[in-house]
Amino acid sequence: MRYLRFAHIFIVILASLFCTNTFAQSHLLDEGISWELAVQRKQALSNLRYALEFSIPENKEEAVEGKETVFFDAKEPMDVILDFNESADKVHSVGYRKNPYGDGKVHSVSYRKTPYSDGKVKECKWMFVNGHIVIPKKYIRTGRNAIVIDFTAGNQGLNRRDGYVYTLFVPDRAHTVFPCFDQPNMKAVFSLTLEVPKSWSVAQNGYELTAADEGSLKRGGQKPAGKEGYKKQYFEINTPIPTYLFAFAAGEFKYQKYEEDGYEIGAYYRETDSLRIAQLPDIMHQVIFSLKWQEAFTGLKYPFPKYDLVILPGFQFGGMEHVGATFYNDNRLFLPPNPTPDEELRRTELISHETSHMWFGDAVTMNWFDDVWTKEVFANYFAAEITEPLFPNIDHELNWLRTYQGAAISQDRTEGRTSIRQPLSNMRYAGLIYNNIIYNKAPVMMRKMVKLMGKEAFQRGIQKYVAKYKYDNATWDDLIALLDAETTVDLRTFSREWVDTPMWPQRRAASYADAYDIDYYGYTALTPEQTDSLLAHFPTNGAQSMAAMMTLYENYLNRTIAAKPFISMMLRMAESSDPLTCSTAIKYLGEPLRELQLKDMPDEVVATESTIYALTTSHPLLSVRTQALRLLISRAVSPSVVDSLYILWQQNDSPLLSINDYMTLAYELAIRMPERAGSILSAQRQRITNPDRLAQFDFVSRAVSPSASERDSLFESLRQADNRRIEPWTLSVLYYLNHPLRDRESVKYIRPALELLPEIQRTGDIFFPEDWASNLLAGHRLPEAHQAVQEYLNAHPDLLPLLRNKVLQAAYLLKRSN
Numbered sequence: 001m002r003y004l005r006f007a008h009i010f011i012v013i014l015a016s017l018f019c020t021n022t023f024a025q026s027h028l029l030d031e032g033i034s035w036e037l038a039v040q041r042k043q044a045l046s047n048l049r050y051a052l053e054f055s056i057p058e059n060k061e062e063a064v065e066g067k068e069t070v071f072f073d074a075k076e077p078m079d080v081i082l083d084f085n086e087s088a089d090k091v092h093s094v095g096y097r098k099n100p101y102g103d104g105k106v107h108s109v110s111y112r113k114t115p116y117s118d119g120k121v122k123e124c125k126w127m128f129v130n131g132h133i134v135i136p137k138k139y140i141r142t143g144r145n146a147i148v149i150d151f152t153a154g155n156q157g158l159n160r161r162d163g164y165v166y167t168l169f170v171p172d173r174a175h176t177v178f179p180c181f182d183q184p185n186m187k188a189v190f191s192l193t194l195e196v197p198k199s200w201s202v203a204q205n206g207y208e209l210t211a212a213d214e215g216s217l218k219r220g221g222q223k224p225a226g227k228e229g230y231k232k233q234y235f236e237i238n239t240p241i242p243t244y245l246f247a248f249a250a251g252e253f254k255y256q257k258y259e260e261d262g263y264e265i266g267a268y269y270r271e272t273d274s275l276r277i278a279q280l281p282d283i284m285h286q287v288i289f290s291l292k293w294q295e296a297f298t299g300l301k302y303p304f305p306k307y308d309l310v311i312l313p314g315f316q317f318g319g320m321e322h323v324g325a326t327f328y329n330d331n332r333l334f335l336p337p338n339p340t341p342d343e344e345l346r347r348t349e350l351i352s353h354e355t356s357h358m359w360f361g362d363a364v365t366m367n368w369f370d371d372v373w374t375k376e377v378f379a380n381y382f383a384a385e386i387t388e389p390l391f392p393n394i395d396h397e398l399n400w401l402r403t404y405q406g407a408a409i410s411q412d413r414t415e416g417r418t419s420i421r422q423p424l425s426n427m428r429y430a431g432l433i434y435n436n437i438i439y440n441k442a443p444v445m446m447r448k449m450v451k452l453m454g455k456e457a458f459q460r461g462i463q464k465y466v467a468k469y470k471y472d473n474a475t476w477d478d479l480i481a482l483l484d485a486e487t488t489v490d491l492r493t494f495s496r497e498w499v500d501t502p503m504w505p506q507r508r509a510a511s512y513a514d515a516y517d518i519d520y521y522g523y524t525a526l527t528p529e530q531t532d533s534l535l536a537h538f539p540t541n542g543a544q545s546m547a548a549m550m551t552l553y554e555n556y557l558n559r560t561i562a563a564k565p566f567i568s569m570m571l572r573m574a575e576s577s578d579p580l581t582c583s584t585a586i587k588y589l590g591e592p593l594r595e596l597q598l599k600d601m602p603d604e605v606v607a608t609e610s611t612i613y614a615l616t617t618s619h620p621l622l623s624v625r626t627q628a629l630r631l632l633i634s635r636a637v638s639p640s641v642v643d644s645l646y647i648l649w650q651q652n653d654s655p656l657l658s659i660n661d662y663m664t665l666a667y668e669l670a671i672r673m674p675e676r677a678g679s680i681l682s683a684q685r686q687r688i689t690n691p692d693r694l695a696q697f698d699f700v701s702r703a704v705s706p707s708a709s710e711r712d713s714l715f716e717s718l719r720q721a722d723n724r725r726i727e728p729w730t731l732s733v734l735y736y737l738n739h740p741l742r743d744r745e746s747v748k749y750i751r752p753a754l755e756l757l758p759e760i761q762r763t764g765d766i767f768f769p770e771d772w773a774s775n776l777l778a779g780h781r782l783p784e785a786h787q788a789v790q791e792y793l794n795a796h797p798d799l800l801p802l803l804r805n806k807v808l809q810a811a812y813l814l815k816r817s818n
Contacts, residue, residue: 027426028040028081029081029129029130029132029134030130030426031130031131031426031428032131032172032426032427032428032429033083033172033175033182033183033426033427033428034425034426034427035368035424035425035426037081038183038185038368038427041081041181041183041186042183042185042186043075044074044075044076044078045072045073045074045075045080045181045186046072046073047071047072047073047144048070048071048072048181048186048187048188048189048240049070049071049072049188049189049190049191050068050069050070050071050178050180050188050189050190050191050246051068051069051071051190051191052066052067052068052178052190052191052192052193053066053067053068053192053193053194053195054066054153054192054193054194054195055195055227055230056165056194056195056196056250058197060160060161060162060165063152063153064152064153064155064158065150065151065152065153066150066151066152066153066177066178067148067149067150067151068148068149068151068178068179069097069146069147069148070082070146070147070148070149070179070180071100071144071145071146072144072145072181073143073144073145074140074141074142074143074145075142076142077137077138077140077141077142078137078140079134079135079136079137079140080134080135080137080140080145080147081132081133081134081135082132082133082135082147082149082175082179082180082181083131083132083133083175083179083180083181083182084128084131084132084133084151084154084175084178084179084180085131085154085156085175085176086131086151086152086154086176088128090151090152090153090154091126091128091133091149091150091151091179092150092151092152093123093148093149093150094123094124094126094133094135094147094148094149095121095122095123095124095147095148095149096121096122096124096135096139096140096145096146096147096148097120097121097122097145097146097148098120098122099120100144100145100146121148124136124139131175133149133179135147149179151178151179153177153178154176154177155176155177156173156176156177156763157169157173157174157176157177158177159316159725161251161313161314161726162695163251163252163270164200164249164250164251164252164253164270164312165249165250165251166247166248166249166250166251166310166312166315166327167246167247167248167249168247168316168320168327168765169243169244169245169246169247170244170245170320170765170766171184171244171369171372171427171430171431171766172244172369172427172428172430172431173244173765174243174244174246175243180243181243182243182244182427183242183243183368183427184242184244184365184366184367184368184369184473185242185365185367185368185473186242186243187240187241187242187365187471187472187473188240188241188242188243189236189237189238189239189240189241190205190206190235190236190237190241190246191234191235191236192204192206192234192235192236192248193232193233193234193235194232194233194235194248194250195227195230195231195232196230196231196233196250197229197230197231198229198230198231199252200250200251200252200253201250201251201252201253201255201268202233202235202248202249202250203248203249203250203253203268203308203310203325204235204237204247204248204249204324204325205235205237205241205245205246205247205248205304205322205323205324205325206235206236206237206238206305206306206324207235207236207237207305207306208233208234208235209234209235209236235248237304237305237323237324238305239303239304239305239323239471240471241323241362241365242365245321245322245323245362246322247320247322247323247325247327248325249268249310249312249325249327251270252270253268253269253270253310254268254269254270254271255267255268255269256269256280258280258281258284258285258288260284260285260288261288261292263288263291263292263307265284265287265288265306265307265308265309266308266309267280267283267284267308267309267310267311268308268309268310268311269310269311269330270311270312270313270330270692271311271330271334271690272689272690272691273334273659273690275337276334276335279333279334279335283309283333283347283351286347286348286351286352286390287307287309287351287355289386289390290351290352290355290356290386291307291355291358293352293382293385293386294355294356294358294359294382294386297382297459297462298359298462298463298466299463299466299467300359300363300463300466300467300470302358303358303359303362303363303470303471304323304324304358304362304363305324306324307324307326307358308324308325308326309325309326309327309328310325310326310327310328311328311329311330311333311334312327312328312329312330313330313692313693313696314329314692314696314726314727314728314729315327315328315329315330315728316329316727316728316765316767316768317329317765317766317767318332318350319332319350319351319353319354320354321354321357321358321361321362321379323358323362326354326355328350328354329728330692331660332346332347332350333347333350333351335347336657336658336660336661337655337658338622338623338626338655338656339623340579340583340623340626340627341391341394341579341580341583341623342579342580342583342623342627344391345387345391345394345399345403348386348387348390348391349380349383349384349387349403350383352382352383352386352387353379353380353382353383354379355386356378356379356382356383356386357375357378357379359378359466360374360375360378360379360382360466361375361376361378361379363466363470363471364465364466364469364470364472364473364474365472365473365474366473366474366475367473367474367475368424368475369424369427369430369433370421370422370423370424370433371421371475371476372430372433372434372438373420373421373433373437373438373442373476374474374475374476374479376438376439376442377420377438377442377443377445377446378446380404380439380440380442380443381442381443381446381447384396384399384400384403384404384443394580395542395543395578395580397518397542397543398542398543398545398546398578398580398581399580400447400543401518401543401546401547401550402546402550402580402583402584403440404440404441404443404444405440405444405521405550406550406584407436407439407440408436408437408440408441408444408521409521409522409523409550409554410436411435411436411437411809412437412441412504413504413523413554413557413812414808414809414812415808415812415815416804416805416806416807416808416809416810416812417437417502417504417805417809418435418437418502418805419437419499419500419501419502420437420438420441420442420445420498420499420500421476421499421500422802428762429761429800429802430766431761431764431765431766431767431768431769432761432769432800432802432803432805432806433802434766434767434770435770435805435806435809441521442499444521445498445499448494448498449483449491449494449495449498452487452489452491452494453483453486453487453489453491454487457483457486457487458483458486460486461479461482461483461485461486464482465478465479465482465483468482476495476499480492480495504522504523505520505521505522505523506522506523506525507520507522507523507524507525508524508525509524509525509526509527509530511530511533512526512530512531512533512534512537515530515534515547515548515551515552516534516539516541516544516545516547516548516551517547518543518544518546518547520547523554523558524551524554524555525555525558525560526551526552526555526560526561527560528560531552531555531560531561534548534551534552535565535569542578542580542581545573545576545581546580546581546584549570549573549581549584549585549588550584552566552569553566553588556588556591556592557591557816563592563595563596564592564596564604566588566592567589567592567593567596567608570585570586570588570589570592571585571589571608571611571612573585574586574589574615574619574624574628575619577620577621579621579623579624582619582621582623582624582627583623583624583627586612586615586624586627586628586631587627587631589608589612589631590631590634590635591813593605593608593609593635594635594740594781595817596608597635597637598781598817602638605637605638606638606640609632609635609636609637609638609641610638610640610641612628612631612632613628613632613636613641613644615628616628616629616632616656622655622656625656626656626657629648629654629656629657629661630661630664632645633645633661633664633665633668634664634668635740637672637741642669642672642673645665645668645669646669646673648665649662649665649666649669649680649684652687659687659688659693660693662684662687663684663688663693663696663697663700666680666681666683666684666701667700667701667703667704667736668704670701670704670705670706671704671736671739671741671742672741674706675706677704677705677706681701681704684697684701685697685698685701696726696729699726699729699733700729700732700733700736702714702733703732703733703734703735703736703737704736704739708745711737714733714737715737715749715752715753718730718733718734718753718756719752719756721759721763724760724763724764724768727764727765727767727768727771731771731772731775732775734753734772734775734776735775735778735779737749738750738775738776738777738778738779738780739779740779740780740781742779743779743780743781743782743785744782744784746779746780747780747782747784747785747788749776750776750777750780750785750788750789750792751788751791751792753772753776754773754776754788754789754792754807755792756772757769757772757773757803757806757807758800758803760772761800761803769803769806770806770809770810773806773807773809773810773811774809774810776810777789777810777811777813777814778810778813780814781813781814781817781818782817783818785814786811786814786815786817786818789807789811789814789815792807793807
């Protein structure tokens with residue numbers, strides 16, 4: 001037990017809870033939310049409403065105080081367990097209302113009726129165990145109940161920055177901030193009161209309320225004044241959502257409203273660059289296009305009251321599909337002045353992905369997080385479908401292969417591969433289920449399934465699915481049952497093979513033509529003769545050409561093709577007129593170039609880097625020039641190319657590079673030119689005008705210091721969770737501390753950084769453990785580094801399998817080199 005607190009009389013509590021044998025020999029009070037607890041609560045409790053109040057100080061170091069009333073219907077008197085992953089002293093009082101409606105009358109079940117009950121609150125005895133508030137059944141009655149809790153909010157799910165704050169509760173972080181039933185199948189409606197500085201704006205799931213909104217404000221219909229310099233704002237969303245989708249952002253934000261074809265959406269942002277802000281109409285248009293597309297496909301109008309987006313600096317993910325207030329990372333939405341087709345496609349795919357979640361994940365939610373992939377498979381499958389008509393000049397079959405199949409293979413080829421559906425015993429491990437398999441292999445599976453059953457039958461099944469489970473929860477098996485009724489294909493067997501098996505198909509090519517089979521998922525081994533034939537008769541069809549490049553890359557990784565001939569082939573493909581083919585070819589050059597550098601082949605390195613540098617000035621496509629330049633910024637070691645990059649940085653006027661590119665170039669030059677590091681970083685800092693980007697630069701630039709002792713101190717500071725709060729910046733620090741050009745110096749960081757993984761998983765957001773391992777090991781190829789990873793794995797045979805998989809995935813290229 002992490003905490004054990006008794007309110008009032010120990011013996012009374014002990015008798016009321018344990019004499020009933022409620023918790024004996026069970027997992028109900030395990031840390032986190034066990035499956036057993038989730039099942040018990042789902043069966044016993046219903047019709048949830050949270051009436052939440054938070055007072056948020058402008059000073060992020062001051063505590064956030066909260067109060068809530070949790071309304072629910074109980075089938076019978078029972079011990080009720082609420083989740084609150086904080087210390088017991090953060091709970092100030094727990095009470096209940098004998099009359100939860102506050103007016104002495106009998107009410108029918110209603111989401112809107114008197115969310116702020118004024119019935120008298122009576123104090124109750126309660127117990128705190130392992131992050132749970134336990135309320136004895138003597139205080140619970142059959143029918144409507146209201147539990148009132150005063151508390152200090154936890155900070156883990158509150159992302160507090162200078163001048164703003166935002167919540168991020170996926171998958172089980174809501175109960176790090178307020179007591180709740182933190183599981184996806186206990187949907188609720190929410191009322192929210194926020195006390196914030198008067199200059200702040202607030203974005204939330206629902207509409208802001210006024211005194212005229214009947215039954216929505218406290219008795220008397222008046223908004224109580226906030227403390228001096230503060231204001232109170234009231235919000236309500238009356239469509240039921242799970243706790244992980246409840247969200248708000250408050251702070252110094254600008255706001256723009258956009259209207260198109262009867263749709264009205266708004267954007268909250270902190271950006272100051274006028275060129276980036278000017279992209280908002282394009283962004284909003286793509287959101288509305290995605291909304292209309294899904295309405296037409298599903299037959300269901302947008303299922304929530306409003307749609308806003310909140311664009312945040314340093315946001316942990318590309319986006320998060322909060323109902324009515326989708327959060328986005330600023331650098332994923334705001335593109336450079338001359339974006340590459342890759343960047344434009346990624347932004348549109350991100351927007352259509354998050355918008356698709358409004359139907360798949362938000363309106364229809366998985367029952368438990370072992371099926372979290374069901375919302376992601378829909379979001380990415382439909383993202384590709386929605387993006388296609390917006391980019392008529394793109395080869396979308398080619399883009400599908402490189403975007404989804406290529407990303408899935410990058411993890412499926414490793415020893416850390418998983419099945420698409422993974423078992424989950426406790427919500428505390430739900431974040432570890434997220435990976436490229438669920439995001440990218442799952443859509444590959446769905447596309448094959450759609451081809452088997454036909455698009456029309458698939459659409460009919462999907463329309464029945466969203467109609468049947470709107471505002472409810474469903475499993476993958478529920479969907480398969482509906483789709484199965486629309487086709488003669490045995491979808492259940494297909495599903496078992498693709499969804500529940502960690503398969504990595506491998507075959508030997510019958511001929512070189514197998515190398516460009518666009519329908520095959522897996523590794524196709526080529527003989528030297530087949531490789532020669534493929535290179536001599538390389539397909540010109542876009543998708544087949546992409547499939548052939550992917551096959552060659554897998555054969556390079558499996559050492560059936562050496563680095564030098566593979567580089568020659570990719571340089572040839574980089575001369576293509578198709579920007580996506582060129583982009584993939586340039587990306588594939590990174591690892592074999594590193595291999596030449598490690599093998600101390602200076603002539604080959606100089607020749608390769610010089611050829612790549614020539615692309616930055618001679619290629620007819622500007623996007624290819626940019627991508628070649630970015631590859632050299634991260635990989636170049638030959639003196640002539642590094643000098644050219646330094647001159648480019650000094651001039652600071654290349655249309656190929658954005659402000660973020662120049663920041664990266666400054667970091668990389670500081671490592672390559674340690675004697676000039678101070679002047680480079682100082683000059684780059686003077687160029688930055690946006691305060692959020694300046695904070696990012698100051699945070700990250702410490703990792704490229706020429707002083708080993710300063711870097712060691714910086715690494716030590718990462719042991720403290722508070723120093724890892726802004727995760728994208730932290731990951732950049734970890735990468736630069738373990739930069740390829742400092743690999744021998746940084747081997748010492750590997751073991752202690754891996755030892756932190758369980759804490760990283762416990763305190764970080766869903767992608768942080770995987771990204772932590774990846775950024776730690778990305779720059780390492782030496783035997784000593786491989787040995788450090790193996791020693792860690794051998795020393796921890798009981799490491800959680802989901803966490804072990806993250807290490808094995810991240811260590812793939814390191815293992816390959818040894």
